[in-house]
Amino acid sequence: MPICTNCSHPTPYLYTVYDSEDNLRLEQCSSCHAFADPYVEHDALTLGIDLMLLKRDVFRHLLFNRGAGARRLSNKSSGEATSSENPQSHELQREKGRRLQIxxxxxxxxxxxxxxxxxxxxxxxxxxxxxxxxxxxxxxxxxxxxxxxxxxxxxxxxxxxxxxxxxxxxxxxxxxxxxxxxxxxxxxxxxxxxxxxxxxxxxxxxxxxxxxxxxxxxxxxxxxxxxxxxxxxxxxxxxxxxxxxxxxxxxxxxxxxxxxxxxxxxxxxxxxxxxxxxxxxxxxxxxxxxxxxxxxxxxxxxxxxxxxxxxxxxxxxxxxxxxxxxxxxxx
Structure with missing residues (x-):
């Protein structure tokens, strides 16, 4: 499960993706009420610069939230969230991705x-x-x-x-x-x-x-x-x-x-x-x-x-x- 980059509280979703292209909404943390992970909208250059500056939030994003935390909403599903992957298999896939990155x-x-x-x-x-x-x-x-x-x-x-x-x-x-x-x-x-x-x-x-x-x-x-x-x-x-x-x-x-x-x-x-x-x-x-x-x-x-x-x-x-x-x- 991803975490909030501000307070490290576990959160089920980091952002919500809608049907329209490039339309997403950042989720708020239920503990600190800040955006759970603003780095999901940033490009690789911004991540690299903040990584050089040793910013705490970018470490939490890259280590715990990379490739996770997406919730998809479809108009056909009457606003209900859809998930096409099993959480356990998705976590196993993320672990393999981290090892390959290492x-x-x-x-x-x-x-x-x-x-x-x-x-x-x-x-x-x-x-x-x-x-x-x-x-x-x-x-x-x-x-x-x-x-x-x-x-x-x-x-x-x-x-x-x-x-x-x-x-x-x-x-x-x-x-x-x-x-x-x-x-x-x-x-x-x-x-x-x-x-x-x-x-x-x-x-x-x-x-x-x-x-x-x-x-x-x-x-x-x-x-x-x-x-x-x-x-x-x-x-x-x-x-x-x-x-x-x-x-x-x-x-x-x-x-x-x-x-x-x-x-x-x-x-x-x-x-x-x-x-x-x-x-x-x-x-x-x-x-x-x-x-x-x-x-x-x-x-x-x-x-x-x-x-x-x-x-x-x-x-x-x-x-x-x-x-x-x-x-x-x-x-």
Whole structure:
């Protein structure tokens, strides 16, 4: 059953479709009396922008209401609602659709992640002493190993987060059953296992978008932030203070790894927000869940670092290829 994106109260219908073309009416929630899901009228561009902005309602729409909640009214049926599908079979079909979406979106994001890793592992100053055909063969082998390593990391992170989420949810249910008997929320009653990996994938779109922008506009590491600002504002003595200059020097490209921050800090915060929406629990528990997923992912990254780094060493001509692979790990 779909839910209200405003208060998460279960509602049988989100909108009503009439006989005339493009004629529908949004349903009101019986609890908060707001529109149950305004996103049914929005296009994919609006959904994508709101997803980048981490809006709560768009997560609820994509996870719980996508492809559901339609009621059809026909003039021939004297205003009575018609339904051509069994609710149980329709829910099973939606579950299959979510799993298919996980596979498609997951493989796409893993390929994007592997391409980003592979582009950073190549040394552009390395002389091309190898023949073109052999270089292409080595490059494909290196990319395949990086792709496999990213796939193992991603699967490990999803498995760790999913197991930790189920442990937290069962613990909260046990505490709720032995404490005040409060009715579970609509999010909890409509929760399915496929919601967790799909939430992680939706949350990671924000991270990959920022990484894409960072790939296009590379930071300039020739001059420090403090020196550049000092040259622009020579008339003031404010930037000559040692504490302020030290704070600005921390933003230099040789000291601040922007990609590490985007991957781990911002990516972890976005994933935590998405899990907070779908699990409906305290942020402390979602933080513990994210840390568990990070621990599993980091352990697997160290496990495959030697195998992945061997091909990068041959292709990039660098000795510390394992350090390149582990450069964006959590520790």
């Amino acid at each position: 596979l498609r979106l997951g493989f796409f994001l893993v390929a994007v992640d592997a391409s980003d890793y592979f582009s950073h592992s190549m040394d552009p100053s390395h002389p091309g002493t190898v023949e073109i055909a052999q270089w292409n063969q080595d490059a494909l082998e290196s990319y395949f190993r990086v792709l496999t390593g990213c796939l193992i990391e991603t699967v490990g992170f999803h498995v760790g987060v999913t197991l930790a989420s189920f442990i937290v949810l069962h613990a909260l249910d046990w505490l709720r059953s032995h404490g005040d008997a409060q009715a579970p929320s609509g999010l909890r009653t409509q929760f399915r296992c496929s919601h967790i990996p799909l939430t992680i994938l939706y949350s990671s779109l924000n991270k990959f978008f920022l990484l894409f922008l960072l790939t296009i506009w590379r930071p300039n590491s020739q001059s420090s932030s403090a020196d550049s600002l000092q040259s622009q504002y020579n008339a003031t003595n404010l930037l000559s203070h040692p504490m302020l200059r030290g704070a600005l020097e921390m933003l230099d490209d040789d000291k601040l790894d922007r990609e590490w921050i985007i991957r781990n800090v911002l990516g972890g915060m976005a994933t935590g927000f998405g899990l907070r929406v779908v699990l409906d629990c305290h942020p402390v528990f979602t933080t513990m869940i994210i840390l568990t997923g990070w621990a599993v992912k980091t352990a697997l990254a160290h496990l495959v670092s030697g195998w992945v780094g061997a091909s990068i060493s041959i292709q990039a001509g660098s000795e510390g290829a394992e350090e390149i692979w582990l450069a964006y790990s959590i520790p």
